[in-house]
Every structure is written in C-alpha cells, then in structure tokens.
Amino acid sequence: MSFIDRESAYVRQLFTEVLSSREALKCDAVLLSGGLDTSIASETLKQLPGSQLHTAITVTIDPAQNELAKSHALFSQEPQDVIYARKIAEKLGLDHHILTPALDELFFTASGESTLELCVRTRQTFDGMELRNAVVIAHALKYAKSIGCQRVCTGDGADEMFAGYSFMQGMSDEDLQKYTVNMVKTMSFCAVPLAKALELEVWSPFLDPRVIEYATTRGNSRVLKVGQFEGVQHGKLVLRMAFPDVVSAGRKKEPIECGSGTTVMPALAELAVSDNEFESEARDALDKYGIVVRDKERLVYFRTFQRVVLEGQSSNQLQKDSTDACPDCKFRLRDGTSFCSVCGLYPARPIIRD
Structure with a gap:
C-alpha cells in the first residue's frame, strides 16, 4: 500500500470517528453546498447509527427575480451548487429545501432585519468578499430556524487546512506547511456567530481538534493535499482519496458566492450606483469617519455598516x-x-x- 493510500485510509477512519461523536450525531440539518466538504460530511454522517440528519438546505440565486441583473445578462450560467446538492440529497433521502431568494431579498429589502443587516451587525464588516458569502449562510440558517432545526452541519475549515484554495496549491511544501499552521490560528467562519445570533448551533467535522491536529502535523504535507485525482489537479487530495465514493469527490473548488450566484454583486453595484453617488458618499465617509470606501460594491454595504454599526444601537466591537x-x-x-x-x-x- 502506497503512502497516499495509507494516509487516505487513516483519514477515512478519523472522519468516521469524528462524525460518530455525540456532537455530530445531533445535527439534524446540513447546509448543503454540494461541494466536496459538505458531500463528505453529509454522506458519512447519514449512514452512521444514531444520526439525526434529515434535512438539507441549499441556497441558489434566482436571476429572474432581479430585473437589473437579468437585463444586463449578469448570470452567464446556472449556479452549480444546486446541481450537486440535489444529487447528494437524493442519494441520502434527505428532505431537501432549495431556497431561491432574489438578490434584493438578501442584500436590500426585507420585513424586519434584512439578511445583510444581520450579517453586517454580526460580522462588523462592509467587505464584499465576506458579505457575498455570509448572506448565503445567514439566509440558510434563518430558514433552518424557521422549520425547527436546532443543530446544523457545515463544511467549514476544509479549504483552509487541506489546500482547497488555488493560491495555496501553488506554494512549495515548506511554505504550505507554514501557511496552514498560521491559517489555523487566524481562520474564522461566519456560520458560528450568525448561528449564535439566531439561537442555533452549528458544527463542522473539519474543525474537530483531531482533524485540526492531523492537518497541521502528520497530514501537513503538500503531497497529501495537492495532486491528481481522476486525471485533474486538485487541492484537498487526501480527502478525495479517502472518500472517492461521495458525489462531489471530483468537483472543483468553488467559492460560496460562485456556487450560489452572489458573485454578480460587484457588477450589479456598478449598475445600481451612479458615479456621482459614489464620489459624494465616498467623500462623506472619508470626511466623517476617516474611512476609505474603495468601490461601489463596498459603498452598498457601507451604507448598512454606517447605519447599523457606526450609528446604530447594536454593539460596536x-x-x-x-x-x-x-x-x-x-x-x-x-x-x-x-x-x-x-x-x-x-x-x-x-x-x-x-
């Protein structure tokens, strides 16, 4: 048996043990993006005795519900998450809820506190990359709460520890090892504080201390994390080799915003905010707060950040x-x-x- 085969067998055993824990078995729902990480978590968890997993939730933007995005053909293809997620849910017999919110529903309007407001208040940010991902997670968690779910499984942590990001895959072995260790010290995930704000629990097998220890010690090697799987170069190699039978074993890494469709927000903001509006409001932000607002998408979020965090009643941390x-x-x-x-x-x- 080769080195990679031995390590893959070890990782499969490790994850089976982690997913057999009481914390894992209590998960009654999964945020099912259809990526490798949630594919491994849900497909392994569902087959274990005592598993309470019965619900899957997937969020994908409906382009027909935003006339500005639709008229400018911002959606070039159907978001991929729902395609893979549907296959996984059908394989496992999960009650699959596919949510198709409009961009306006996530980012602009809602009855009560909007999803964007929840994310800005909880995460204390107006960064586009963070919020394009966070609104998808928040929308799914809000729905999970509304249907009575209590503990939700996610795939957080796999990309950070197993070289899921493309820029990590180009690093030397030494640089990747150092970067992974530092990443573990600094990584944070929006699902945890968002769930807390909604009085839910979230759990990820990749954040179990046993998995973190493996990824930063015994398994912290480029040969285990980057390589060929089914003829294609991938990150998270040892995870794919450990679980070659899961639906998304060969799926390439896609950020949440790509898989769900919120990746169109920068282009949409360019259309929705005039040059004069941007120049005027960016100047006001600099004069009043000393804050540089670099682009129109950030300005869309800064409006909420200013109202909710800088001037609102929520705790400014x-x-x-x-x-x-x-x-x-x-x-x-x-x-x-x-x-x-x-x-x-x-x-x-x-x-x-x-």
Missing part, C-alpha cells in the same frame, strides 16, 4: 488603533493576519516572509 490599524478604515487589525476583516483591504499590513 470595533476598535480604532493608531499603531496597528488598517490604512483604509483605521480599525485595529486582527493579530497574525494581513487582511482587514472590516473593509477587506489586503495587504493591510506588510507581509513578512521567513
């Missing part, structure tokens, strides 16, 4: 910092990262390489 602050928004940077979690500037501090 952000700190101004004169010595270790983001150059654009002036808020204190998180330790160990060059990315500003508030405005999305990168690099927000010099990148130091060994």
